Amino acid sequence: MTFAVDVTGLNKSFGDKHVVQDLAVQVGAGKITGFLGPNGSGKTTTLRMLCGLLTPDSGEGEVLGLDFRKAAGQIKLQTGYMTQRFSLYEDLSIEENLTFVARVYGLPDRGRLVTQTLERLGLENRRRQLAGSLSGGWKQRLALAAAIMHSPRLLLLDEPTAGVDPKARREFWDEIHALAAEGMTVMVSTHYMDEAERCHDIAYIAYGRLIARGTGREVIEGSGLITFRAEGPGADRLSRQLAGAPGVAMAAPFGAALHVSGTERAALEAAIAPFRRPPFHWDEVEPTLEDVFIHLMGQSRDNFE
Amino acid sequence: MSAARIFAVMVKEFTQLTRDRLTYALIxxxxxxQLLLFGYAINNDPHHLPTAVLIQDDSAFARSTLGAIAHTxxxxxxxxARTPAELTQAMARGRVQFTITIPGDFTRRVVRGDRAQILVEADASDPSATGAAVAALAGLPQEALKRDLLGAVAPARAAAPPFEVVVHRRYNPEAIAAYNIVPGLLGVILSMTLVMMTALGVTREYERGTMESLLATPVKPIEVMIGKLAPYVLVGLIQTVVILALARVLFDVPMAGGWGVLSVGTMLFIVGSLALGFLLSTVARTQLQAMQMSVFYILPSILLSGFMFPFRGMPDWAQWIGTIIPVTHFLRVVRGALLKGLGFADLWQSLGALSLFVVVVVSLAMARYRTTLD
Structure with missing residues (x-):
């Protein structure tokens, strides 16, 4: 597999905070790679280092086949970056924002390109509306359109769907997949599990370190997690009794049901044995990505604190 | 009303105040x-004003007269000076505030009691700097030659006074304050608006988060700076034209010429002020801080530049600070050009200072501006 991003030994500190530690990032060309991890785990910092917005303390490797520390200028030309917070000009109209981006990148045939982009967004009737007056979902679509206007080979998205309604999120992901199908490499950070499942690959980082990576299936299998699901009246209330029991890594209610996970089968079964009686109904299920991530988060906290 | 709730807001406000270190420090x-600076620096009754003399009658009377003048x-x-031309130039270029000419027939006329005169010319382009000094000359003729008029020439004492002081106010003969203030306002208004407007420019981009997008594009620092400042150059030029037009129409400010030097000086000053604003905005973290820094710059520009109070009235250390302030040099260019009709040959020093200002500020701004968010 060829990698659009292949960087190792990435480090970044702010003051005495070591935000990114010896991180290796590999993103397959033409793939959508989900970048997951708890708040403050270094996702944004990593994305910013990859697109030249932050200078790494150390690290080497290639982005789009270019030395990412020396060729930041060339990489910027071929990279689109959508920030976590809306960062287009709120006091410019939609059209003016797009025209500005087109000018900064020196794109040819600007007028037609801007019109095309507006049409694709379905915003041609509101082209003169100020960007600041758009709703969250529209702002996000506009920001994406601006980030891909120069047809970048690599697209970095920093929590692009935070605070956006489910329908807009669905449409957004359809668009991301369409872009990837055209050959664009996408790296997207997110907190949403359903979004993680929509990615080709997943990289999970916590406390600035890479904890797990691979496809969703590989990550689940690699975790070695065994999960039992209890159903029945009041099953969710068992979590308090099971949490912290020997062999139980975590017990989390899912609606009226309960997921109990652990890494050692015997200990886990022993822990739930007292509750394997009516009215509860127990099944072994495949752990969800969320189970795995919460487990990973707990583990890494133990390792680092 | 609840005291507890008022207290809650109060505590929160104090805590936030201490979080913003720079604001705290500035407060x-x-x-x-400013109290120390302006309190000690500003003086409405300037003494020890630089004076050039042309002595065409090298005599004991002339020396005594000059001695008495210095004694004030x-x-x-x-x-x-050796020639009247040298004397005129010393004043035109602003080296001296006063020139004194003692004519060749001074002694002869004093002795004869024949309406002896000395000529004092004052640079009245700043009337407030010369008023008190001119007033101090009134009693001079009575006292200056008391000790010299003895013996044979003693009768001349009776014909009081033995000579008269003729005062010419140059450049602004009616001592109209507006002639001095209005051209000066050009410098102050340009500083206030241009520095402040651009000081907010970069900080605003950081505050609103748009800088992150901008930095992710291939745009270079110098491109951002030129692009951001160019529109304001136009703003500055429009302001200049408006102010000068109003100065002419409403205040009858004389415009003696010097348009070439005025244009160059104005352009340098506008660009320098804009770049200074840009520099401030690379230092400030919030727009509020940028505003405070602009005010911190503008106050001395008004008070120590010679705009509001006579430059020569300030103690040496304050004049030295004043010399660092760009407005000081711009004021010399504007007043020199409009009131005195000076050209490049007379004002090259001020233009040089303004050029240096532009170069230093632009380089600092470029060095400070980051292409990353580090």
Missing amino acids: LVMPIV DYFDIVET
């Missing part, structure tokens, strides 16, 4: 610095 430091404490004789 404490600004009054102290208002005049410091710093130059002795």
Whole structure:
């Protein structure tokens, strides 16, 4: 597999905070790679280092086949970056924002390109509306359109769907997949599990370190997690009794049901044995990505604190 | 009303105040610095004004007269000219505030009691700097030659006074304050608006988060700076034209010429002020801080530049600070050009200072501006 991003030994500190530690990032060309991890785990910092917005303390490797520390200028030309917070000009109209981006990148045939982009967004009737007056979902679509206007080979998205309604999120992901199908490499950070499942690959980082990576299936299998699901009246209330029991890594209610996970089968079964009686109904299920991530988060906290 | 709730808001406000270190520092430091600075520096009754003399009658009477003039404490004789032309130039270029001419027939006329005169010319382009000094000359003729008029010439004492002081106010003969203030306002208004407008420019981009997008594009620092400042150059030029037009129409400010030097000086000053604003905005983290820094710059520009109070009235250390302030040099260019009709040959020093200002500020701004968010 060829990698659009292949960087190792990435480090970044702010003051005495070591935000990114010896991180290796590999993103397959033409793939959508989900970048997951708890708040403050270094996702944004990593994305910013990859697109030249932050200078790494150390690290080497290639982005789009270019030395990412020396060729930041060339990489910027071929990279689109959508920030976590809306960062287009709120006091410019939609059209003016797009025209500005087109000018900064020196794109040819600007007028037609801007019109095309507006049409694709379905915003041609509101082209003169100020960007600041758009709703969250529209702002996000506009920001994406601006980030891909120069047809970048690599697209970095920093929590692009935070605070956006489910329908807009669905449409957004359809668009991301369409872009990837055209050959664009996408790296997207997110907190949403359903979004993680929509990615080709997943990289999970916590406390600035890479904890797990691979496809969703590989990550689940690699975790070695065994999960039992209890159903029945009041099953969710068992979590308090099971949490912290020997062999139980975590017990989390899912609606009226309960997921109990652990890494050692015997200990886990022993822990739930007292509750394997009516009215509860127990099944072994495949752990969800969320189970795995919460487990990973707990583990890494133990390792680092 | 609830005291507890008022207290809650109060505590929160105090806590936030201490979080913003720079604002906190400015709130404490600004009054102290400014009180000391302006309190000691500003003087409405300037003494020891530089004076050039042309002595065409080298006599004991002339020396006594000059001695008496120096004794008033208002005049410091710093130059002795050999020709009237030298004397005129010393004043035109602003080296001296006063020139004194003692004519060749001074002694003869004093002895004869024949309406002897000395000529004092004052640079009245700043009337407030010369008023008190001119007033101090009134009693001079009575006292200056008391000790010299003895013996044979003693009768001349009776014909009081033995000579008269003729005062010419140059450049602004009616001592109209507006002639001095209005051209000066050009410098102050340009500083206020241009520095402040651009000081907010970069900080605003950081505050709103748009800088992150901008930095992710291939745009270079110098491109951002030129692109951001160019529109304001136009703003500055429009302001200049408006102010000068109003100065002419409403205040009858004389415009003696010097348009070339005025244009170059104005352009340098506009660009420098804009770049200074840009520099401030690379230092400030919030727009509020950028505003405070602009005010911190603008106050001395008004008070120590010679705009509001006579430059020569300030103690040496304050004049030295004033010399660092770009407005000081711009004021010399504007007043020199409009009131005195000076050209490049006379004002090259001020233009040089303004050029240096532009170069230094632009380089600092470029060095400070980051292409990353580090």
